[in-house]
Amino acid sequence: MQSKINIIALVAGVSTLLLIVISLFVPWWQFSVGNPAIAKVNVSPVNLNLNILGNTLSDPIVYALNIGSALTLAAGGIIMLIYSVKPDKSYSKKLLGFAYKKPLYAVILFVIGLFSLTFLADRFSGISVPLMGSSAMSLPQGMMPEGANISVGVTAGFVWPFYFAIVVAGLCVAARVYHRKISVSTPLPPPPPAPQ
């Protein structure tokens, strides 16, 4: 019997693993202070850090959640690969159901988190952080030396791995849709011979 492969799932699985590696080094969203930048916030589900004047600051709980995200995505990618070569087994749908949601959730949670971050920064510190584009950001009076006024040129924007993540999430959803096609086209096994 010829073995089937869900080619879309195969590409999605490889892309998911590739996305993890890329996201470790290139952020999904970047916020720069100054031109040339003297501070940067690099954000991706697997790496969130703050770089001030060449010093990188990270937070243990954020670091742990980043590792958790990387492991979750890696599990999703590996299981998607396993599924892709065994799409017609009885357990295949379980594997696919687990794997295809991971990049999708990563993108959705990332966007929600980013909106929350900018909203909370505005709400609690009075700093209006743009999601995209450049602006001049005035620091609240409480954060400045007495009698001083500090205005900071900031730039923010999504970086190409974010768009790649959307493509990966799309591939995973496509793999789920393609699974239905495979299921429909798979011939039913011959019925067992009737007892004599």
Place this chain on the structure above:
Amino acid sequence: MVAALSIALALISIGCILGPVGAVVIIYHDDLTQLVITPEIRDIMNGNSSILPDMGQSNDGNSNNNGNSELGGLMAPVFVSAQFDDTTNTFTGVFNITNSLSEDLTLNSFSTDVSITQTDIPAGNVMLSSPVTVHAGETTQLTVTGQWSQTALDYITNNYGGASSVDLSLTNISINVNGIVIQTAGSVQISVPTNVVS
């Protein structure tokens, strides 16, 4: 088989998140606040971080740093030389600035109003002649220019005849370093050699 797989996948989902989070909780169990606020972040919040330059200097009207004023805490200028052109009442001052940080800094603009400290007579204004980039850990020269008012020059000529320096007040200081614009409402007191103003 499928039921066992479901359980295994659920455990993977939970373990991927709880594993790393549990690990850092165990590592920092003595002081769980460090999970969120590390000593470096706490120093920044308290304003005594060695990472950030001190921006909160001298607007109390009492500072006197012999013509050397920190540029927003990012670069420290050191007076080198000055020339005065008495036909146009203009002067040119040269300073060395050192960037002790690990990032390149560009001083895009600097301007200030100047007055004579003793009398508050407006003396003129001073500005950066052209933007200067100081690479990380390096020292370079910047040139500032200004034009003195005739009233101030007359006052200095009449009252500072034998003096080696003149006390001046800098107000409305505006500094643009790497797109960060710092404006101070207070004044900074400096003492400059008399050859800069006469």
